[in-house]
Amino acid sequence: MAEQPWYPGEEQAPAPLRTSELVEAAxxxxxxxxxxxxxxxxxxxxxxxxxxxxxxxxxxTRYEGGEALSSGSVLRLTFGTFIENKLAIAGLLIIVLxxxxxxxxxxxxxxxxxxxxxxxxxxxxxxxxxxxxxxxGFDVLGRLMVAGQSSIEVGMAAGLAAAxxxxxxxxxxxxxGGIVDAVMMRVVDAxxxxxxxxxLILLSAIFTPNLPLMILVLTFVAWLGxxxxxxxxxxxxxxxxxxxxxKVAGGTRARIVVRHIVPNAIGTIMVNTSFLIADAILAxxxxxxxxxxxxxxxxxxxxxxxxxxxxxxxxxxxxxxxAGVAIVLTVVAFNFIGDALRDSLDVRLQxx
Numbered sequence: 001m002a003e004q005p006w007y008p009g010e011e012q013a014p015a016p017l018r019t020s021e022l023v024e025a026a027x028x029x030x031x032x033x034x035x036x037x038x039x040x041x042x043x044x045x046x047x048x049x050x051x052x053x054x055x056x057x058x059x060x061t062r063y064e065g066g067e068a069l070s071s072g073s074v075l076r077l078t079f080g081t082f083i084e085n086k087l088a089i090a091g092l093l094i095i096v097l098x099x100x101x102x103x104x105x106x107x108x109x110x111x112x113x114x115x116x117x118x119x120x121x122x123x124x125x126x127x128x129x130x131x132x133x134x135x136x137g138f139d140v141l142g143r144l145m146v147a148g149q150s151s152i153e154v155g156m157a158a159g160l161a162a163a164x165x166x167x168x169x170x171x172x173x174x175x176x177g178g179i180v181d182a183v184m185m186r187v188v189d190a191x192x193x194x195x196x197x198x199x200l201i202l203l204s205a206i207f208t209p210n211l212p213l214m215i216l217v218l219t220f221v222a223w224l225g226x227x228x229x230x231x232x233x234x235x236x237x238x239x240x241x242x243x244x245x246x247k248v249a250g251g252t253r254a255r256i257v258v259r260h261i262v263p264n265a266i267g268t269i270m271v272n273t274s275f276l277i278a279d280a281i282l283a284x285x286x287x288x289x290x291x292x293x294x295x296x297x298x299x300x301x302x303x304x305x306x307x308x309x310x311x312x313x314x315x316x317x318x319x320x321x322x323a324g325v326a327i328v329l330t331v332v333a334f335n336f337i338g339d340a341l342r343d344s345l346d347v348r349l350q351x352x
Contacts, residue, residue, distance in 0.1 A: 081344035091336030102148030111142030132318040147299040158218035159277030166226030171261045174234030204292040218280045233265040267345035274338035278331045
């Protein structure tokens with residue numbers, strides 16, 4: 001390498017030391033070794049040994065300043081936060097066990113749930129009938145399984161339908177804006193002003209209850225919440241740069257809603273859906289308890305609860321408590337899952 005010329009009146013910079021000179025200087029007593037600065041960092045940097053930097057940070061290392069430890073995707077962070085929640089795992093386990101109990105159990109524990117048998121009515125728990133029999137001679141444990149099928153089916157179908165319709169309604173209202181948005185939201189406000197239980201009782205009294213119609217009735221009163229939530233999210237999302245770019249490029253409103261608004265509000269939708277399913281199961285139980293739910297030919301947990309209440313003072317406790325416990329476990333499990341989803345989808349609560 002050619003040396004730089006030196007002119008009179010300028011301070012001449014010291015010549016750079018060659019590698020051999022640095023090594024010799026390091027070996028002279030009284031001088032600091034060139035490795036000393038790196039070695040001095042060993043107690044400060046986790047994983048630094050013998051002056052060598054680690055290829056990646058050791059597991060569990062925490063740095064000051066809030067640096068994220070994980071370089072994985074958002075989905076991995078969300079899943080990691082979800083499985084760390086013990087209540088979420090408990091809720092998920094309860095739901096899985098209840099689904100297996102209701103849909104697989106009848107094929108293992110086989111009972112007659114179609115023919116009335118007064119000869120064995122109101123029998124207590126015994127080896128032949130683990131939870132006894134009810135007033136019509138039906139095995140209570142087998143009845144609990146069959147009733148759970150309709151309760152879970154109606155609750156999940158109504159919750160998912162309400163989430164889908166409410167999401168599209170709120171997103172379309174926010175994207176269109178103006179007078180259309182105002183009118184659509186006033187419809188939501190008007191329906192919100194009516195008591196939910198009164199509306200359910202009115203609709204159940206007007207229409208003959210059956211499985212599809214009950215799903216529609218519960219959906220009609222449940223879509224209002226997600227419509228408001230998604231509209232609020234959409235009002236924020238529609239001002240983002242990528243949405244404005246789609247408008248400039250000539251994208252339709254339908255494309256904006258389906259491809260940009262809904263996917264970016266999926267966190268809010270998922271959390272709300274879990275709560276909607278729990279509310280639908282509880283609403284069906286309330287209607288069945290009042291005698292306005294599904295017909296007697298389709299057993300439900302609410303119907304079992306209503307029948308058990310009539311005979312509880314006669315000492316037939318096994319006709320009341322199993323259905324009540326099943327309803328409580330299902331609703332609490334879905335609420336646990338909803339709370340965990342809300343925490344895992346909140347970036348402020350994800351592991352840093």
